[in-house]
Amino acid sequence: MTPDVVIIGAGIIGAACARSLVRAGLRVTVLDRNAAASGTSASGEGNLLVSDKGPGEELRLAQYASSLWPDTVAELRRELGADFPSLEYERKGGLVVATTPAGRDPLLAFAESQRGAGVDARVLTVKQALRLEPDLNPAITAAIHYPEDAQVQPVAATEALLASARLGGADVRVGVTVTGGIRAADGALVGVRTSAGDFSAGAVLNAAGPWSGEVSRSLDASLPVRPRRGVVLVTTRMPHRIFHKVYDADYVGAVGSGEAELQTSSVVESTAAGTVLIGSSREQVGFDNRLRVSVLEELAVKALRLFPFLAGASVMRSYGGFRPYMPDHLPVIGPDHRVPGLWHATGHEGAGIGLSLATAELIAAQLTGGVPAVDPASFLLTRPSLAALVPEVA
Amino acid sequence: MTGVLVIGAGPAGLAAARAALRAGASVTLLDSSDQLGGQYWRHLPDSRAGVREDRLHHGWDRFRALQDELLEHPGCEVVPSAQVWAIERLDEGLVVHVHVGPPDGNRRPSRELTPDAIVIATGAYDRTLPFPGWDLPGVFSAGAAQALAKGERVAVGGRVVVAGAGPFLLPVAASLAQTGARVLGVYEASRPRALARGWLPRPWRLLGATSKFGELASYALSHVRHRIPYRVGHAVIAAHGTDRVEQVTVARLDARWAPIPGTERRIDADAVCVSHGFTPRIELAIAAGCDIRPDRFVRVDDRQHTSVPGVFAAGEITGIGGVDAALAEGAIAGHGAAGGGADDPAVRRDLARRATFTDFAARIEAAHGIRPGWTGWLRPDTLVCRCEEVPYGRLRETGRATCSTSLRSLKLSTRAGLGICQGRVCGRTVEDLLGRESPGGLLDGTSTDRRPIASPVRIGELAAAHGRHTSAATDAARHQHQ
Numbered sequence: 062m063t064p065d066v067v068i069i070g071a072g073i074i075g076a077a078c079a080r081s082l083v084r085a086g087l088r089v090t091v092l093d094r095n096a097a098a099s100g101t102s103a104s105g106e107g108n109l110l111v112s113d114k115g116p117g118e119e120l121r122l123a124q125y126a127s128s129l130w131p132d133t134v135a136e137l138r139r140e141l142g143a144d145f146p147s148l149e150y151e152r153k154g155g156l157v158v159a160t161t162p163a164g165r166d167p168l169l170a171f172a173e174s175q176r177g178a179g180v181d182a183r184v185l186t187v188k189q190a191l192r193l194e195p196d197l198n199p200a201i202t203a204a205i206h207y208p209e210d211a212q213v214q215p216v217a218a219t220e221a222l223l224a225s226a227r228l229g230g231a232d233v234r235v236g237v238t239v240t241g242g243i244r245a246a247d248g249a250l251v252g253v254r255t256s257a258g259d260f261s262a263g264a265v266l267n268a269a270g271p272w273s274g275e276v277s278r279s280l281d282a283s284l285p286v287r288p289r290r291g292v293v294l295v296t297t298r299m300p301h302r303i304f305h306k307v308y309d310a311d312y313v314g315a316v317g318s319g320e321a322e323l324q325t326s327s328v329v330e331s332t333a334a335g336t337v338l339i340g341s342s343r344e345q346v347g348f349d350n351r352l353r354v355s356v357l358e359e360l361a362v363k364a365l366r367l368f369p370f371l372a373g374a375s376v377m378r379s380y381g382g383f384r385p386y387m388p389d390h391l392p393v394i395g396p397d398h399r400v401p402g403l404w405h406a407t408g409h410e411g412a413g414i415g416l417s418l419a420t421a422e423l424i425a426a427q428l429t430g431g432v433p434a435v436d437p438a439s440f441l442l443t444r445p446s447l448a449a450l451v452p453e454v455a
Numbered sequence: 456m457t458g459v460l461v462i463g464a465g466p467a468g469l470a471a472a473r474a475a476l477r478a479g480a481s482v483t484l485l486d487s488s489d490q491l492g493g494q495y496w497r498h499l500p501d502s503r504a505g506v507r508e509d510r511l512h513h514g515w516d517r518f519r520a521l522q523d524e525l526l527e528h529p530g531c532e533v534v535p536s537a538q539v540w541a542i543e544r545l546d547e548g549l550v551v552h553v554h555v556g557p558p559d560g561n562r563r564p565s566r567e568l569t570p571d572a573i574v575i576a577t578g579a580y581d582r583t584l585p586f587p588g589w590d591l592p593g594v595f596s597a598g599a600a601q602a603l604a605k606g607e608r609v610a611v612g613g614r615v616v617v618a619g620a621g622p623f624l625l626p627v628a629a630s631l632a633q634t635g636a637r638v639l640g641v642y643e644a645s646r647p648r649a650l651a652r653g654w655l656p657r658p659w660r661l662l663g664a665t666s667k668f669g670e671l672a673s674y675a676l677s678h679v680r681h682r683i684p685y686r687v688g689h690a691v692i693a694a695h696g697t698d699r700v701e702q703v704t705v706a707r708l709d710a711r712w713a714p715i716p717g718t719e720r721r722i723d724a725d726a727v728c729v730s731h732g733f734t735p736r737i738e739l740a741i742a743a744g745c746d747i748r749p750d751r752f753v754r755v756d757d758r759q760h761t762s763v764p765g766v767f768a769a770g771e772i773t774g775i776g777g778v779d780a781a782l783a784e785g786a787i788a789g790h791g792a793a794g795g796g797a798d799d800p801a802v803r804r805d806l807a808r809r810a811t812f813t814d815f816a817a818r819i820e821a822a823h824g825i826r827p828g829w830t831g832w833l834r835p836d837t838l839v840c841r842c843e844e845v846p847y848g849r850l851r852e853t854g855r856a857t858c859s860t861s862l863r864s865l866k867l868s869t870r871a872g873l874g875i876c877q878g879r880v881c882g883r884t885v886e887d888l889l890g891r892e893s894p895g896g897l898l899d900g901t902s903t904d905r906r907p908i909a910s911p912v913r914i915g916e917l918a919a920a921h922g923r924h925t926s927a928a929t930d931a932a933r934h935q936h937q
Contacts, residue, residue, distance in 0.1 A: 096861030096898040103863045145856045146868040216867040220857040227858070235860050236898050297875050297911065334843070334870060339914070351544045352742070352907040354552055354920075361917035372915030373561055377877055379908050 064090040064232070066428065067253055067262040069239050069276050071097035073215060073414055074406050075268035076222035077421035083229030085425045090260060091223070091231060092253070094238035098219035101270045101413065104382020106293060106330065106338050107215040108306065109415035112155040112207035113313050115171065116178035118439035119391055123412070124179065125435050126419035127209055133418055134213075137221045140228060146217040149333045155210030156185075156193055156305040157312075159203040160366050168310040172205045181208050196302050196370050203310075210306050212330065215414045222417075242280040242403075250280060250402030264428060266404045271348075271383040273407035282400045284393070284442075285450040286408050288383035290344045292356055294364075295378040296371070298335035306330045307367055312341065319388060321345040323356060327363035329371070337374060339364045341411070343384075350381055384410045389446035392416065394423050395437050399453060404428070405442070456481050456530075459792045460551060460570035462539055462739060465493020466778045467770025468576035469521045470785030471792065472531060475574070477801065480793035481530045483568065485537035485553060487910070491522050493578055494598065495778050497606040514778065538563075538910045542742040549573065549743055549766070554916065561913045565920050572765045572792035575740050575753070576785060579733035579771035581623065584829055584884060585847070587693040587837045589729070593700030597627040597730030610636035612726025616703050618642040618691040619730040620823040627728055632681040639684075639724055642705055644712050644731070645823050646688035653822020690714070691727055692832035703727050711828030731825055734883060735772040738906040751883075751904065752816075757806075758797050759788035767792045775819055780812035830888070839888065840881045842874020847888065854892025861899045865889050875911075878903035 066082055068075045071093035082089045091097075111127055114120040134150040159168045172182040183206040190204035191197055227233055234257065243252035243259060252261035267284075269276040277284035312326040321344070328340040342356050357379060364371055387393065387408035397403040404427075406420050413420075419435065426433040438444070442451050457480040461472045464486035472484045484491075492498060496518045525531050534555060541552040548569060556563035581598035588594070595603075595611050597619060603609045604627075615636045617628045620643060628638045643650075692714050693704040707718035735752055737745075746754040746762035753768040755761055761768050769784035770776075776784070786805040795801065833839075835848030853859075853869045865871070871885045872878030878885065882903025890896050 095900075096864065097859060098864040099861035099899040103861070103867060141856065144852045146853055214867070216864045220859055220864060220868060224857060233858070236895070294914075296914070334873070336873075352541060354541055354543050354550070358917045358921035361914045362921045364914060365918050372913065372918065374914050375911040376908060376914060376917065377875060377911045378873075378906070 063261045063263070064088040065263045066090075066266055067092060067260050067264075068266045068268055069093075069253070070268035070270060070273070071223060071233060071235065072100055072102040072268065072270050073098070073219040073222065073417045074270065074409065074420055075266075076219045076226060077417040078266060078268055078406055078424050079226035079231045079233075080222045080229065081421035081425040082428065083226050083231050085429050085431075087428070089226065089231040090262070091226070091233045092237045092239060092255060092260070093235050094256075096235050097223055097233065098216045100272070101382050101384060102219045103216050104291070104293075104380055105215055105411065105414060106328070106340060107213045107218070107414050108411070109211040109213060110155060110306070110412070111175075111180050111209050112157055112182070112205070115313075116174055118436070119412070120175070120178055120180070121435050122416055122419050122440075125422075126416050127211070129418040129422070130211060130213070137225055140225050141221055145221060145224065147214070148217050148221055149214040150211065151333075152209070152211040153330075154305045155207040156190065156307045157205045157207065157310050158190065158197070158201040158307065158367065159310045160198070160201055162202050164310050165202040168203045168205060171310070171313065182206075183208070194304060194307060196368055197307065198367055198369055212306065213414060214333075218414065239276060239279060248401065250400050253280070264402055264404055266406055266424065268406045270407060270413070271385040273385060273405065277405070280400065280403055282397055282403060283452060284405065284407070285388055285447070286393075287345060287386045288348050289386035289410060290342070290346050290349070290381060290383055291340065291411065292342045292360065292379055292381040294339040294357060294360055294376045295380070296337040296339070296374045297377050299337065299374060301331055301335065302370065303329060303331045303337060303368065309363065309367060318343070323359070325356065325359045325363055327360070327367050329364050329367050337371070339371075345386070348383060352379070352381070385413070386410050388450060389444075391444070391446070392420065392440055393442055394420050394440035395427055395442075398441070398443050457572065457792075457794050458483070458570045459572050459574065459789065460568055461485070461574045461576060461789065462551075463493065463576035463578055463770070464488070464491040464533075464535075465576060465578050465770060465781065466495055467578070467781035467785035467788070468493070468574065469518075469525065470782045471574040471576055471767070471769055471789030472525050473521060474786040474789030474795075474802070475793040476525070476528050476530055478790050478793035478795040483532045483534065483570065484525065485534050485539060487536070487538050487558070489535045491525075491533070491535070492518055494580070494602070497602050539739055540908060540910045540912045542739055542909075544742075544744050554912065558910065561915055562919075563916060565916065572767065573743065574767045574769060574785070574788045574792050575743065575745075575761075575772065576768070576770045576781075576788070577736040577739055577772055579735045579775065580879070581730040582732045582734045582883065583619070583729045583880065584731045584825065585837055585839050585881070586691065586832050587834050588695055588700070590838050590841050591694050591696050591700050592698065593696065593726045594694050595726065595728045597623060597728045600726075600728040601627045601630055604630035604634045608634055610634040611728065612636060612724070614639055614724045615726045615728060616640055616642065616691060616705070616722060616724045617728045618644075618689075618705075620644045620825070621730060621732050621819060622823070623730050623733075627730065628683055631728070632683065636726070638681060639722060640705075641683060641685045642689040642691060643685065643687045643823075644690045644708055644826075644829075646708065646710055648710065650687060650822050653818045653820075690832070691729065692719070694727055695721075700725060700727055706832075709828060710826070712826035713828030713831035732819075732823060733771060733775050734879070735775075737772050737904050738909045740768055740772060741905050742907055742909060747904075751902075758791040759784055760791060765792075774816035776812045776815045780809060780815060783809035783812070830891075839884055840871040840874060842876050842880075843870040845869050845871040850885070850888050851892055854889055858893070860893045860895065860897055862886060862889065862897045862901055862903070863899055865897075872903050877906050
């Protein structure tokens with residue numbers, strides 16, 4: 062039986078799309094050349110943030126996603142049972158601080174603009190901030206509390222979405238590499254050729270994260286997605302002393318930057334297991350995954366600006382990965398206007414865990430002719446900010 | 456002058472340092488311990504006057520000679536208590552990052568070394584398969600028991616059972632007996648047929664090399680002298696007790712190491728020492744980019760050269776061969792690292808000696824290699840990962856529930872191998888058990904041996920080092936990759 066949709070990539074975006082599409086009644090096959098949840102989805106902190114997004118379409122998508130998570134977590138638990146690994150979903154809230162006098166006013170103005178867009182962004186005094194985070198550096202110059210920010214264990218979330226999709230009939234094939242497209246006489250994409258044979262499909266969804274540029278190229282359609290490397294430090298377990306996602310306001314600038322050279326800004330939080338995660342770095346070095354000590358050192362310096370007590374904490378592990386970077390900092394969610402039958406759900410950079418559920422609903426609505434909850438126009442390849450970067454297919 | 460860095464001061468590292476010096480190089484020799492000798496020549500600190508160290512150590516004179524030559528040589532810098540915590544691969548070459556001081560120190564000075572050549576001789580530690588009760592106080596890895604006996608003169612208990620697989624059980628039992636413990640028995644899991652395949656029915660016979668023969672013969676004599684029973688085809692399949700070990704259950708095993716029902720018997724004991732072979736410490740070799748063989752040892756050529764230019768490896772990380780093989784490999788590696796030729800007279804004897812031991816690792820695997828039936832003694836609540844307290848049952852349930860084929864995903868979902876030891880104790884067992892739950896095996900091509908941060912480092916230490924490095928080199932490396 063020919064599946065309606067072949068999804069390329071079994072990370073959290075592919076998994077969420079698979080689940081939404083089977084729930085919409087479509088037949089779905091998910092392909093991954095590696096194992097599920099083994100790429101970008103296994104390399105991040107599991108951020109579900111509204112705090113780092115300014116007013117605009119991506120914030121609307123994040124707010125929509127934020128509204129979907131609690132019910133989805135509860136549904137997954139019902140579907141999969143108590144033996145399934147916990148998603149560790151926690152609406153722990155974010156605390157964004159400025160660490161310099163110059164950083165104060167821009168942070169306050171940013172929060173003000175977010176409040177205008179419906180974000181719960183509460184200005185705190187330093188004293189109030191220290192009540193939320195007693196070990197925070199008292200030398201901070203401003204603090205905003207975002208109660209809507211949440212966290213999830215991204216690998217467990219990916220596996221759960223995929224398991225749910227499987228229960229709904231999705232066929233998940235791992236260790237299968239896509240080698241090219243199958244075109245109909247009219248040029249439409251009607252399937253893919255793979256290392257495990259041909260798969261015909263009504264639609265092919267590219268959800269290959271940082272590798273989606275490569276996948277798209279193999280289907281004769283270029284896509285300006287590039288890998289942007291990030292590194293997270295993991296400490297040994299310690300008594301719980303950090304209660305929110307705490308980050309330096311310069312994080313917003315680093316996320317929004319297009320600079321290729323190293324950008325770091327401090328993001329510190331603890332996990333359910335008792336470790337502390339310290340991010341974040343952004344570099345464009347291709348798929349080079351070599352450890353760079355200078356990056357670790359810069360992360361350490363900046364983490365101490367937020368939490369001086371961490372000086373005595375031991376880092377036992379670091380992990381690195383690649384985010385799918387789009388030059389205009391917006392994901393691509395929808396049909397490729399150049400190749401009928403080709404769809405994309407990629408380019409979320411560091412926001413893919415949080416945005417996955419909303420992305421999947423947007424894809425399902427567009428594929429089945431439903432009404433999307435968020436206007437998809439800003440996420441299409443035809444948007445003006447990509448005009449120079451998305452060549453017509455020769 | 457060629458600068459050679461030797462990492463690890465066990466037999467292989469010491470021999471490498473000496474050979475490199477003799478070939479005219481300058482040498483920096485690092486070891487994480489506060490003294491030289493490694494696991495093999497672990498001894499009392501000099502301050503506590505090693506009275507008759509030679510009684511506990513084979514080849515003690517050889518060790519003293521090696522150590523003295525290195526300490527007296529003007530071209531050799533010996534750095535004890537040196538933790539290599541990262542090896543950075545820049546386009547210009549490798550940078551070895553070291554902290555010097557106690558492992559739990561928090562203001563250790565840091566050093567970054569950029570030698571012309573490196574010899575990695577980080578050795579191995581013993582591998583212990585989990586069994587019910589192995590997390591009780593009184594259960595030791597055989598290596599830990601051996602270290603206490605040799606390095607502290609402390610016996611781990613009064614009535615001790617030694618169990619597991621491999622010739623290492625014999626010296627451990629001998630050391631325990633020498634420090635005053637009553638060794639109730641040595642239980643070797645492999646059955647006679649497997650042992651015959653690897654050795655002959657008696658492991659202390661037929662060891663290819665005369666020095667090995669002498670060493671093991673003396674253990675055998677020690678066993679006779681201390682009346683230690685040696686039983687093959689048996690294993691400790693459980694330890695019992697409330698606050699510490701009080702009893703162990705011993706059972707016969709079939710050829711696949713599955714316990715044979717009805718053969719269990721309880722023995723009163725206050726300590727049990729277990730070893731099922733060795734795990735090579737290959738994280739630094741991986742960090743340096745060295746090719747690893749399918750059997751998880753570092754791939755070297757006949758000069759002990761790895762796949763990375765200028766990086767040599769010797770000793771147990773290239774195959775479990777024992778002290779004589781390690782000394783020969785170390786000498787060949789050190790000579791090569793200093794720029795010496797492959798068939799120089801200086802290493803001719805070592806080349807011949809190494810040849811004697813080439814089949815040692817294969818013989819150990821044939822005779823004592825872990826067989827898949829061992830999981831028969833696990834129970835769902837048996838902890839596999841002790842750091843994160845992950846029981847066997849959870850590994851299986853998670854594997855089945857998620858259908859995952861990703862080691863990374865399964866580790867993150869179960870937390871197995873994510874604790875303070877970073878999978879050094881349980882990593883290979885976790886991989887084995889998870890692999891069994893996923894038909895077709897784990898696909899993500901990673902392993903629990905990969906530890907880019909090779910030993911814990913304080914955030915304060917990282918921050919203090921910031922900006923001191925040659926960031927120009929790092930920048931150059933970065934720009935090349937755009």
